[in-house]
Amino acid sequence: MSTVAALNKASPLDALQRWLPKLVLAPSMLIVLVGFYGYIFWTLLISFTNSSFMPSYKWVGLTQYAKLMENDRWWVASKNLAVFGGLFIGISLLVGVLLAILLDQRIRREGFIRTVYLYPMALSMIVTGTAWKWLLNPGLGLDKMLRDWGWEGFRMDWLVDPDRVVYCLVIAAVWQASGFVMALFLAGLRGVDQSIIRAAQVDGASLPTIYLRIVLPSLRPVFFSALMILAHIAIKSFDLVAAMTAGGPGYSSDLPAMFMYSFTFSRGQMGMGSASAILMLGAILSILVPYLYSELRNKRHD
Amino acid sequence: MNAINRLAAVVALASLLPLSALAEGPGTVEVTHWWTSGGEKAAVDTLKKQIEADGFIWKDNAVAGGGGAAAMTVLKSRAVAGNPPAAAQVKGPDIQDWGSLGLLTELDDVSKANNWDGLLPKKVAEIMKYDGHYVAVPVNIHRVNWLWINPQVFEKAGASVPTTLDELFVAADKLKAAGFIPLAHGGQPWQDSTVFEDLVLSILGPKGYHAAFVDLDEATLTGAQMIEVFKTLQRLGTYMDPNRAGRDWNIAAAEVINGKAGMQIMGDWAKSEWTAAKKVAGKDYTCVPFPGTQGSFAYNIDSLVMFKLKDANDIKAQNDLAKVALEPKFQTVFNQNKGSLPVRQDMDMSQFDACTQKSAADFKEAEKGDGLQPSMAHNMATTLAVQGAIFDVVTNFLNDPKADPAKAVKQLNSAIKSAK
Numbered sequence: 211m212s213t214v215a216a217l218n219k220a221s222p223l224d225a226l227q228r229w230l231p232k233l234v235l236a237p238s239m240l241i242v243l244v245g246f247y248g249y250i251f252w253t254l255l256i257s258f259t260n261s262s263f264m265p266s267y268k269w270v271g272l273t274q275y276a277k278l279m280e281n282d283r284w285w286v287a288s289k290n291l292a293v294f295g296g297l298f299i300g301i302s303l304l305v306g307v308l309l310a311i312l313l314d315q316r317i318r319r320e321g322f323i324r325t326v327y328l329y330p331m332a333l334s335m336i337v338t339g340t341a342w343k344w345l346l347n348p349g350l351g352l353d354k355m356l357r358d359w360g361w362e363g364f365r366m367d368w369l370v371d372p373d374r375v376v377y378c379l380v381i382a383a384v385w386q387a388s389g390f391v392m393a394l395f396l397a398g399l400r401g402v403d404q405s406i407i408r409a410a411q412v413d414g415a416s417l418p419t420i421y422l423r424i425v426l427p428s429l430r431p432v433f434f435s436a437l438m439i440l441a442h443i444a445i446k447s448f449d450l451v452a453a454m455t456a457g458g459p460g461y462s463s464d465l466p467a468m469f470m471y472s473f474t475f476s477r478g479q480m481g482m483g484s485a486s487a488i489l490m491l492g493a494i495l496s497i498l499v500p501y502l503y504s505e506l507r508n509k510r511h512d
Numbered sequence: 513m514n515a516i517n518r519l520a521a522v523v524a525l526a527s528l529l530p531l532s533a534l535a536e537g538p539g540t541v542e543v544t545h546w547w548t549s550g551g552e553k554a555a556v557d558t559l560k561k562q563i564e565a566d567g568f569i570w571k572d573n574a575v576a577g578g579g580g581a582a583a584m585t586v587l588k589s590r591a592v593a594g595n596p597p598a599a600a601q602v603k604g605p606d607i608q609d610w611g612s613l614g615l616l617t618e619l620d621d622v623s624k625a626n627n628w629d630g631l632l633p634k635k636v637a638e639i640m641k642y643d644g645h646y647v648a649v650p651v652n653i654h655r656v657n658w659l660w661i662n663p664q665v666f667e668k669a670g671a672s673v674p675t676t677l678d679e680l681f682v683a684a685d686k687l688k689a690a691g692f693i694p695l696a697h698g699g700q701p702w703q704d705s706t707v708f709e710d711l712v713l714s715i716l717g718p719k720g721y722h723a724a725f726v727d728l729d730e731a732t733l734t735g736a737q738m739i740e741v742f743k744t745l746q747r748l749g750t751y752m753d754p755n756r757a758g759r760d761w762n763i764a765a766a767e768v769i770n771g772k773a774g775m776q777i778m779g780d781w782a783k784s785e786w787t788a789a790k791k792v793a794g795k796d797y798t799c800v801p802f803p804g805t806q807g808s809f810a811y812n813i814d815s816l817v818m819f820k821l822k823d824a825n826d827i828k829a830q831n832d833l834a835k836v837a838l839e840p841k842f843q844t845v846f847n848q849n850k851g852s853l854p855v856r857q858d859m860d861m862s863q864f865d866a867c868t869q870k871s872a873a874d875f876k877e878a879e880k881g882d883g884l885q886p887s888m889a890h891n892m893a894t895t896l897a898v899q900g901a902i903f904d905v906v907t908n909f910l911n912d913p914k915a916d917p918a919k920a921v922k923q924l925n926s927a928i929k930s931a932k
């Protein structure tokens with residue numbers, strides 16, 4: 211009798227045990243399915259309709275995409291993202307690695323210097339954008355200061371030059387993110403076994419050779435993490451552009467995210483805005499899918 | 513267990529409380545708007561006080577940012593969710609869009625009881641009606657084609673107030689020679705297009721303006737006169753501060769007020785900056801119609817659209833808002849703060865300054881002929897999509913000193929076609 215009672219008592223608990231993880235995960239799963247994948251699908255649907263001011267479901271096929279391809283502003287925005295993303299990721303990595311290596315030389319006051327370089331990351335992009343807008347404004351900032359100091363010929367007007375304004379965005383973004391890259395690499399450098407470096411020194415390798423051929427190649431995982439984080443920052447840098455240039459002069463510093471926002475929400479061209487969002491998603495997937503594929507495959511081999 | 517049950521009961525009761533309070537108490541009127549600057553806020557407060565004095569609850573839903581774009585996003589999502597506010601700041605052709613969605617309420621009782629047809633200019637009344645019924649209440653009329661002048665700066669430079677485009681360039685040259693910024697301007701798309709629209713009104717005249725921006729007539733948009741407009745715009749650009757990118761209009765206005773710049777092309781809301789700086793119209797500053805647009809009036813009318821509501825008390829509050837918004841008291845305070853013209857035609861204009869009085873006289877004059885035209889740059893003439901297309905071409909043109917006017921005209925036409 212007692213065993214039956216024990217079984218009866220245990221079985222609902224067991225069932226609960228089996229169902230509990232699923233129950234607990236269900237709400238978040240539902241939110242992700244509806245709020246994320248559901249709305250991606252909805253955006254895809256809208257991009258094939260003539261939705262203007264409000265969503266409508268009149269099917270127009272690929273017309274919105276064709277319009278987008280003819281739109282000069284879309285191409286300016288896409289080109290800007292390529293230039294901005296490439297330069298921002300490249301320069302941030304380079305500056306970050308250099309700073310990390312210099313800090314790695316067991317210098318005095320390292321903690322203080324590290325904080326100084328890391329601090330910009332604590333600011334939001336809106337603050338960074340606004341501060342650099344003032345600094346780089348030819349009538350107010352660095353340009354005026356240097357000329358007031360007597361360097362009459364100095365002219366730094368990139369912020370108001372449609373051809374160069376995108377480099378101003380790069381400057382501000384690099385200033386913000388390179389300290390973070392430095393911190394990542396510094397942590398990695400501290401993890402490198404000192405005996406390897408000593409062995410290399412005994413073999414007569416110079417310091418640059420040790421870093422270039424031994425230490426940095428061993429930091430491959432750090433490099434990839436930094437790359438992924440920087441790529442995210444580059445793609446979501448909507449707020450930096452909004453605060454610093456608002457897409458101007460003209461629309462020369464527009465990014466696809468700004469384009470999407472303005473067409474979908476303020477211009478009443480929801481169909482075209484959705485088409486641009488889907489193209490952005492496509493661009494991200496084309497980078498993400500091969501990366502995920504290689505990651506997952508490697509894991510299986512291990 | 514008992515404690516939890518009791519807690520649950522308390523929570524359930526507490527969540528019911530605000531609902532029951534709403535159903536029984538006085539009507540609430542919720543207004544979505546973006547009148548958030550100092551003067552505008554003061555103006556909205558007079559409206560709020562009047563509504564509260566009439567025994568209703570005012571629920572403010574001010575959404576700042578993006579020249580109303582942020583407020584529109586909020587409004588759209590609420591309307592789609594079936595929970596619109598009682599009233600929202602929506603203007604021009606957008607009123608028709610909202611009307612066609614079947615979301616707006618017809619204000620027949622209030623408009624008849626207060627004789628709106630008699631009070632409002634015919635053109636204004638047309639904009640406020642959907643399908644023959646009033647669905648919105650206008651609060652003011654802005655004039656866009658103004659030129660603001662600092663007479664002290666003009667005197668120092670030996671320049672005289674321009675009445676034609678040629679005289680404008682003569683004055684600008686004199687200001688430049690005397691070391692002033694001739695034309696204060698902020699490099700934002702809507703400001704660039706405000707200048708562009710004034711030039712179209714000046715060079716093509718009100719009829720050509722209508723053909724270009726309301727009818728979107730291809731022959732007018734690609735004509736020789738339009739090339740002339742772009743050429744003049746390019747020339748005007750050389751008199752603007754090269755560091756203007758992204759500057760707000762009120763910063764540009766401050767340059768004229770402080771005597772760093774000579775003039776500014778801007779709508780009559782610029783006056784609120786002069787008033788805030790304790791300057792007197794006609795003495796410390798001069799307002800003239802943009803050269804070549806005398807007798808024309810490019811209007812920008814702010815209005816509140818009224819949404820369909822369910823609660824009978826809330827509908828009463830909504831009707832009260834519609835009535836109060838057109839009463840002389842609110843019209844006076846609101847328009848004195850905004851720098852605009854009251855929509856009622858029976859107002860005592862002596863309480864307003866010289867610029868608004870001139871504006872009122874010009875409005876009456878322009879109303880008789882073709883002179884009264886909707887502003888393109890302020891979303892009165894065409895859809896947001898077409899307006900955006902024009903903005904893109906104009907702002908890109910003005911920011912590229914080497915741009916070709918003939919090519920810009922072609923770009924303008926094809927951009928408008930694809931946005932239509």
